[in-house]
Amino acid sequence: MPPDVVAAAGEALARRALELEELAPYLAPTGAPPETPPTVAAYVSIGGEPSTRALLDRLRAAGVRVLLPVLMPDNDLDWAPYEGAERLVRAGWGLLEPDGEPLAPKAVTEADVVLLPGLAVDRGGLRLGRGGGSYDRVLERLERADASAALVVLLYDEELLEEVPAEPHDRHVHAAVTPSGVHRFRHRPAG
Secondary structure (H helix, E strand, O other): OOHHHHHHHHHHHHHHHOOOOOOHHHHOOOOOOOOOOOEEEOOOOOOOOOOOHHHHHHHHHOOOEEEEEEEOOOOOEEEEEOOOHHHEEEOHHHOEEEOOOOOOHHHHHHOOEEEEOOOEEEOOOEEEOOOOOHHHHHHHHHHHOOOOOEEEEEOOHHHEEOOOOOOOOOOEOOEEEEOOEEEEOOOOOOO
């Protein structure tokens, strides 16, 4: 997709993601800020993915604790705090990662919301990833920890499909956010 389309989709996606019921109470312009801000595990988009830059900056500006993945040699994900675009460094596979000290792979279990990349999600909430297994491990870690985080995939509208192929390790998510809106799924993942 052309860069201007990716950027426009990213702006729309940021507006829609901030409407998530799991985040909206913390982002309301009125009232006192929460004693403990929410934690959102997110990611920096790459290539043709819908841009997450505007969303990351808006979450951070609202006082949300944002964690970003740090790719480990075995393709598992560690996590580090997002401290602004100027603190991102280019890493393996062309990914942008925080330059701060990683917290540990289990840091994701502290998240109230986990924003996930994906190639597609079906109408039942089954997420299709890129096949590297990094986020499958994250979802499995969350399930083992009995974490209650909302699992949300960020996609373009046309990536919300009737059905996607499934393997035994695939997990369902709670919602998908696209430039046109928030799409909730009936199937609720374990955890």
